[in-house]
Amino acid sequence: xxxxxxxxxxxxxxxxxxxxxxxxxxxxxxxxxxxxxxxxxxxxxxxxxxxxxxxxxxxxxxxxxxxxxxxxxxxxxxxxxxxxxxxxxxxxxxxxxxxxxxxxxxxxxxxxxxxxxxxxxxxxxxxxxxxxxxxxxxxxxxxxxxxxxxxxxxxxxxxxxxxxxxxxxxxxxxxxxxxxxxxxxxxxxxxxxxxxxxxxxxxxxxxxxxxxxxxxxxxxxxxxxxxxxxxxxxxxxxxxxxxxxxxxxxxxxxxxxxxxxxxxxxxxxxxxxxxxxxxxxxxxxxxxxxxxxxxxxxxxxxxxxxxxxxxxxxxxxxxxxx
Amino acid sequence: xxxxxxxxxxxxxxxxxxxxxxxxxxxxxxxxxxxxxxxxxxxxxxxxxxxxxxxxxxxxxxxxxxxxxxxxxxxxxxxxxxxxxxxxxxxxxxxxxxxxxxxxxxxxxxxxxxxxxxxxxxxxxxxxxxxxxxxxxxxxxxxxxxxxxxxxxxxxxxxxxxxxxxxxxxxxxxxxxxxxxxxxxxxxxxxxxxxxxxxxxxxxxxxxxxxxxxxxxxxxxxxxxxxxxxxxxxxxxxxxxxxxxxxxxxxxxxxxxxxxxxxxxxxxxxxxxxxxxxxxxxxxxxxxxxxxxxxxxxxxxxxxxxxxxxxxxxxxxxxxxxxxxxxx
Numbered sequence: 001x002x003x004x005x006x007x008x009x010x011x012x013x014x015x016x017x018x019x020x021x022x023x024x025x026x027x028x029x030x031x032x033x034x035x036x037x038x039x040x041x042x043x044x045x046x047x048x049x050x051x052x053x054x055x056x057x058x059x060x061x062x063x064x065x066x067x068x069x070x071x072x073x074x075x076x077x078x079x080x081x082x083x084x085x086x087x088x089x090x091x092x093x094x095x096x097x098x099x100x101x102x103x104x105x106x107x108x109x110x111x112x113x114x115x116x117x118x119x120x121x122x123x124x125x126x127x128x129x130x131x132x133x134x135x136x137x138x139x140x141x142x143x144x145x146x147x148x149x150x151x152x153x154x155x156x157x158x159x160x161x162x163x164x165x166x167x168x169x170x171x172x173x174x175x176x177x178x179x180x181x182x183x184x185x186x187x188x189x190x191x192x193x194x195x196x197x198x199x200x201x202x203x204x205x206x207x208x209x210x211x212x213x214x215x216x217x218x219x220x221x222x223x224x225x226x227x228x229x230x231x232x233x234x235x236x237x238x239x240x241x242x243x244x245x246x247x248x249x250x251x252x253x254x255x256x257x258x259x260x261x262x263x264x265x266x267x268x269x270x271x272x273x274x275x276x277x278x279x280x281x282x283x284x285x286x287x288x289x290x291x292x293x294x295x296x297x298x299x300x301x302x303x304x305x306x307x308x309x310x311x312x313x314x315x316x317x318x319x320x321x322x
Numbered sequence: 323x324x325x326x327x328x329x330x331x332x333x334x335x336x337x338x339x340x341x342x343x344x345x346x347x348x349x350x351x352x353x354x355x356x357x358x359x360x361x362x363x364x365x366x367x368x369x370x371x372x373x374x375x376x377x378x379x380x381x382x383x384x385x386x387x388x389x390x391x392x393x394x395x396x397x398x399x400x401x402x403x404x405x406x407x408x409x410x411x412x413x414x415x416x417x418x419x420x421x422x423x424x425x426x427x428x429x430x431x432x433x434x435x436x437x438x439x440x441x442x443x444x445x446x447x448x449x450x451x452x453x454x455x456x457x458x459x460x461x462x463x464x465x466x467x468x469x470x471x472x473x474x475x476x477x478x479x480x481x482x483x484x485x486x487x488x489x490x491x492x493x494x495x496x497x498x499x500x501x502x503x504x505x506x507x508x509x510x511x512x513x514x515x516x517x518x519x520x521x522x523x524x525x526x527x528x529x530x531x532x533x534x535x536x537x538x539x540x541x542x543x544x545x546x547x548x549x550x551x552x553x554x555x556x557x558x559x560x561x562x563x564x565x566x567x568x569x570x571x572x573x574x575x576x577x578x579x580x581x582x583x584x585x586x587x588x589x590x591x592x593x594x595x596x597x598x599x600x601x602x603x604x605x606x607x608x609x610x611x612x613x614x615x616x617x618x619x620x621x622x623x624x625x626x627x628x629x630x631x632x633x634x635x636x637x638x639x640x641x642x643x644x645x646x647x648x649x650x
Contacts, residue, residue: 044514045485152601153365182364182541187585187597209514213587216594239589253519254589255544257571261589270523271516274484 004071005032006171006203007056012065012075014051021279025051027227028065030305031313033220038197038204040218040235042211042250046278048227049207053173056205057091069171087117090164094176096156100148106133106159107144113166132162136192154185158192165196173205178213190217211254212261215239220311223247226278226286229305233312242266243314245293285317293318325393326503326535327353327376332390334368334375335605337383343605345371347559347613348629349390353503353535360546360567361539363556364582366602369539372556373505377417378407394503412446416501420508422488426480432491433476436460436498443499463498464491468524486517493521497528504529507539522549543586547571552638555579558603558613560629565639575641577618612643620645 014026026048033039043049055062058078067075074085093099100109110129114120120128130140136158148156157177164172174193178186194217197204206218214221215235222232223246231244242248249269256262273290276282282289288298297317305315334346345368353359363369374380376392378399392399394414402410419425427435440459444451451459464472467490480488489509496504509525510518526549529536538550546553547567554564555576563576574580584595600617603609609616615625624644632640633647 044516154601183543183585184364184582184598185601186587187594190587190594191596210587211515212589213594215589215591216587235591239591249516253515255518255522255542255548256589257543257547257583257586258588258590259572264589271519274486274517275514 004035006035006070007205008032008066008068008071009052009056010066010068012052012055012067013063014048014055014060015063018279023278024227024281025278026055026062027281029224029227029229030065031222031229031232033203033205035203036197036201037219038194038206038217040214040221041205041207041224042209042214042221043224044209044250044275046226046275047224048278049224050175051227052224053091053175053205053207057089057173058086083117087167088169089171089173090167090169091173091175092157092160092164092177095180096148096153096160097180099160100156102148105145105147106151109148109159110163110166113163117167119167128166132166133159135165135196136162138162152185153181154188157181157189161189161193161196165200168200169202171203171205173207175207176209177206179208179210186213193217211250212256223250226276226281228286229313229315230287231312231314231316237312239264243308243312243319244316245269245291245318246287249290249292324355324395325352326355326357326395327351327537328391328393329372329376330391330393332372332375332392333388334371334380334385334390335388336385341606344388344608345559345605346375346390347608349556349559350561350632351554351564353537356533356535357552358529358536358538358550360550360553361537361556362541362543362546362553364541364602367556368559369541369556370507371559373417373507373537373539376505377411377415378402409446412443413499414502415505416496416499416503417505417507418489418492418496418509420511422485422492423480425492426488428480430479431476432478432480432483433460436463436476436491436495439495440498459498463494466497466524466528467491467494468520469494486513486521489513489521490524493525493528497532500532502534504534504536505539506536508541509538510545511540511542518545525549543571543583555582558608559605560613560642562614562642563640566637569637569639573639575635575639575646576614576643577620577645578614 010030012026012029016023016025041049054060056067058081061077062075066073107129110132111125114125133140133143138158178189208214218235220234221238223230225246230246242251248266249271252266252269253271269292284299284301285303288294295317303315303317305313306319307313329349329351332346332349336343349372361369387400437456437460440456441451461472464475469475469490510521540546550567553567553570554561557578563579574583581598585597587594598617603613611627612625612630615621622644630642630644632642634640635646
């Protein structure tokens, strides 16, 4: 990690008041991402990973807490952000089928960021769009005048990536970019993203629920559960020695395809219980109801994030820190 | 072991405005008594069409079963009368579909739906259960799937339950009919890994207890490796490779299977391969010969003209690819 992180999330909280109570989607999380890193944010549905991402891109203003980009606070809603900032932080959504307008050609789709941010003269636009398509390995002459419906899911996602790159961003949020795609297509997208990351010096916040995928793309991994972080560590260390009981449960639940992988999984932990509703989060540690290693204190006191060695942060009473 | 289900040369297509979609192109597969078989393939390869053909629930038209045979315990399913078919679906076959939201009726409580199944399947066996017995069996079925507080669940509507709970209801329904063969069509695809793990374990154990057979349809190689003894790999409407699960996944032979296995991200973190170039063919005008040949790096002249037959490469491992032909 470089000295100054490109993005710092400091005690971020996002609550949604509803008729049935306050949904604590993101509840006091802190982490930072260094320039050129890929932080993998992993969690099950309802864990708040997408809300975190949406706060970063400004779809929601945070309830409290701060988001710093390059040291400057950006914790405001999208309509109050400067265009320069919006150019820097971009997002790729999960399902390219619904994030691309079906009635527009790819050329029209790619020209929107250029129009909005007034990039390039009209004259240059076509060559810029061709360049974008070349970046994502789609031959421009074949694709510029096609409609999204006539290309495959993987190709659509590549167009969505090209659109995100149109403003020359430094930070890209990838919200489950491959979970709507088949594995044979996923590989291509992942390799494309990591190549682009190196070439254009991008920093990624990569959201997924697929831990095996995370192993192959992220430099650091953060695990979320019910709006809170459980564990953050560098990828190799994370998979070598998971510490938080939830992380262990997750890792031991992954179905794997080879015998070598099976050796890497922690001892089988029988997964039990349901994920509680974020309206009604259990007292103390939110995981204690499902935790196989719970202590008496877990149901009463919510543990703090504790920094251990090896660039690792864990939030669990089993690791009280020094 | 006796063959429970035997599908031979199944061709199914759909007549649509643009023409004829030839989806299933000669599916061969079988399930033996007490066996767990996997059917793996990517989106649009015809997995669900296969299941629906077996259950005979495809809407016809537009669907058309052009040729082929489906035999259940030797009886030809495609030639059965509607009455026999209903009986078959009631007692012998059962299915779990991907989206529990769609297979549960939103306007009836779980109890109503479960009681109907239990009562009907008993009537089919010529027994009439008392109200008490029905209730007891429902509760037991729910309890077997690890559901907390089954009495309360019986009075709930599907919307009141989470995705994992709903899928467990579907499993409870499927199990309460005491069927011999369960067709599980992506039963855990929409669920989180820890919940998926719970449900698969439960399913596995219950199937073991009841001695039923399962055909597990999924796109996840990991799930198949975990749960099945034999696996069939499907591509563009035909089975292209089949064999004992672990053996096949450790030594994939067909270029498609190899590509697929290479693109699964592994925990060992060696990176992912580029995947398989191209995409699944258009069923309006599928490639001649082997349907995989436009995407295959090893294609030969014969691949473009003749669909490959199965070549045995030992120990039940069969591959439909000319690379493994006698004279290749």
